[in-house]
Amino acid sequence: MISVTIWRIVLIAVFFGHFGLMLSLYNRINGVGMARRTVKRIVKVMFLYTILLPPIVWWLNQQALSDRWMGQVAVIRGDGDASLPLALIGYGIVCLAAYVVLGIPWLIFRPIFGLEWVKVKKKSEVVSVDRVCNVPLALTKKCKIESRLPLNQLFELSIDTIELPVVGLPLALDGYKIAQLSDIHLTGDVHPDFARYAVQRATAWGPDLMAITGDIIDKQSCIDWLGDIFGAAEATDGCYYVLGNHDTRVVDSWQTREAMDRAGWTDLGSRSLRTNLRGVPTLMIGNEHPWYERPVIQQKGEEEFRFLVSHSPDQIGWARRHDVQLMLAGHTHGGQGRLPLAGPLLSPSYHGSRFASGDFFKPPTTMHVSRGLCGTHLLRINCRPELSLLVLRRAGGPG
Template sequence: MSATLAWITSLAILAGHFGLMLSSYNRINGFGWPRKNIKRCTKVMFAFTLAWPIIAAVVWREFLTDWLGGHADIASVPPVLAVYSILCLIAWPMLGIPWLYFRPALGIEAVKAMVKTEVVPVQQVVSNRLALTKKCKLESRLPINQVFDLSIDQIDLPIVGLPTKLDGYRIAHLSDIHLTGDIHPDFAGYAVERANRWNPHLMALTGDIIDKQPCIDWLGQIFGPARARDGCYFVLGNHDTRIVDSWQTREAMDRAGWTDLGSRGLKTSLGGVGSMIIGNEHPWYQRPTIDPKSEEGFRLLLSHSPDQFGWARQHNVTLMLAGHTHGGQGRLPVAGPLLSPSFHGSRYASGNFYRYPTTMHVTRGLAGTHLIRINCRPQLSLLTLRVAT
């Protein structure tokens, strides 16, 4: 094998190695495993990602020197190195082609929606300092960090199968508040205030409300002022399991005037249309038991994870709202996000999607345990539902 071909093959193997680890990281975070188990797995995977090229260079130094110089053939590749190298090369077509196919720039399964965006540097419009900890103060000062730049997106969202009476129905969608104590509650409180100012018919919160026990005392202050004609509804997410007893969060939200949709469907009337609002917190809590053949005119699903898209389609959901993925926390130009804790990888990291019969909106959320957002501002979604034509 020539030296040029050997170098190209080696770089392809190295890229496949990183792609394999990235894909595994995204998908392992889609499981409902206990947090400590996922953390252990991800730490091992991160260590292996960095260590494997070094280990290979040390253990097979003599072979690799000959290989890159064009003096070795494929038959002489050490067995362990050969097996893993083949796996890395297989990752290119198996993982790389779907990844490229579903890049946001190509718009596969995407719903074309009119969006009007207002970016608000929240620190400039609230009186309290938003960064409460040394970590947050340091990271929020990074010039590329958009962690306090709230994107308020007014979205005219076409919905296939939307009853005509609901054309113009307004839903304020929040997600991933992640109250850790790093960021002052005024940040999330400002998002609620702006949602109120828009005068929504319904307000939805799709999980990951709180990470640390002491922040339960903030819930009334943040969410108590929320107002919507047809009510404010919430589900919990994976980070809400970090509280000793998640019922403390549910009860605090109940006191703030919000309706807990965890693992149930609630029949109601929205805009004069017989409807069902459903909560799906799987895999961290129970899935609801819903008759897919009942005849509501409109079904709205609140799910923390976009991984429940398939479940929504099976249960004839008209509109699904989700969060969890934070838009990838960072987005590359054209390529879009890389990181996304989902069985689908970054396919549904954020945006609007349609697969019969369900339209899904995935918000980037408001915050996160990671305090850096690159080309991926926190998002308040103000959805105006439109009959798709």
């Protein structure tokens, strides 16, 4: 027998564990390569389960308090019958266990502690793109309403110039400039001038190389925009791209690839390309897994540098196994929102919000994860869209 107060404290702890468990499962389900319809159905069921279970359990408990135990609650009655269904009691234990199994790792990898993070020098310029463009950026009623919501940073582009230390970076590549765009999400909600502005600023910076890390387009009707948006991009060593999970929403993703190819971009999807960057033999690799095939990479050969353009940061393990020194990724949108101190909660990744955005090092791979430009969800709270302008530095300084 336990007191009503203690029992209610336990129930509250279970409820928070329930929400944490569901959030963790939501992040991971959205990070796998299942068909979109399947993921949507699972998420809808999970949402209903997440919302409806707590009031049902609370109501059952109140019934138990008022009708049977008169001020005290027995988890298991003396005759062996549970005061709550055994399935719910078992699930409650799972929710409490989630504090240890999921909660402790989540806490350890909060951005404030900097575990596995790379210390970088960063300068940020915030541009309200809706004020510098000559046309309204919100095209649909949905976008017009959501863009005006308080705290929404939808059109506040953060142009981040980052000096990124890379372990194993060849000396000749110290100071190498890479402009990264990610998660363009052309849906028709936002005017193409928003993405065009980001491309113009990236080109004006004079990068050695430009890369897009996936999720370029969501709707078939936006394919005609690609040439106009990306055709003017320029970089000394070329412009490269991979596709992401949202690019599968177009009936035939080869139409997207062909449009990007016509715009002068090089398709790295699921393949590798040997090239030279400032005279350094380099293997450029594209990884669109799990939505498309992974490339087949041989053991490290004559190349001095391996550079991976990936949609998802979940490919960090693959990158490490294949001796990749630098990896660029997106997909997670920085979580779409970030809490003070705690950082992001939502992140479609096998790792949850651990790699939602930022700069990380897991030997031998240095990884930069972009917050991306846009999304199908048009809310960004304390999580501005990002254009990443990366200046590579040999870890420990030049020389």
